[in-house]
Amino acid sequence: MWAVSAALVGRDDPGSRQMWVSVVFLVVFTGLLSVTSLWLWRQQAGRVGRPVHHAAPRRMVRRRQANA
Template identity: 45%
Template sequence: MAPKKSERTQLTRAVRQLRRIRSFYAAAMVLWAGSAALTGWQAAGSRQLWVCVLLLAVFAALYITATVALRRLAVPATAGRAQRHATPPTVSNAGRHAPA
């Protein structure tokens, strides 16, 4: 049984929101990885380094969770778009007159 239109709309909104938040998590991972590298270079083994590494791990876990949720939803890229069906390449002329 196909999902109702409102269910599809909610699904596409959820997918869009998950994609946005996943990109936010990726940016946060890059930020905290850079911060951890810089802090490790300046003060190896400090508390600030461990906080950066902890936040990097938290955002990595959130990113993985969002990615797994998107894969479970498995929405095709064309979901929510109008489908256009082309005429098949072999059109039968049965019952028609031949061209003159």
């Protein structure tokens, strides 16, 4: 959206404030998307080969015996 806005405004009025705001938003959100994608990719790559645990491990439950 910001790329289209920057291109259209830059064609009609190059160097305007609206064009530069669109370019800055485009750069900021492209950077955020890149950093997030890299972080998620590293998170996914770090989990390869590990067993998947969807539930808590089973443990033996010891019941107290009433002393009579």
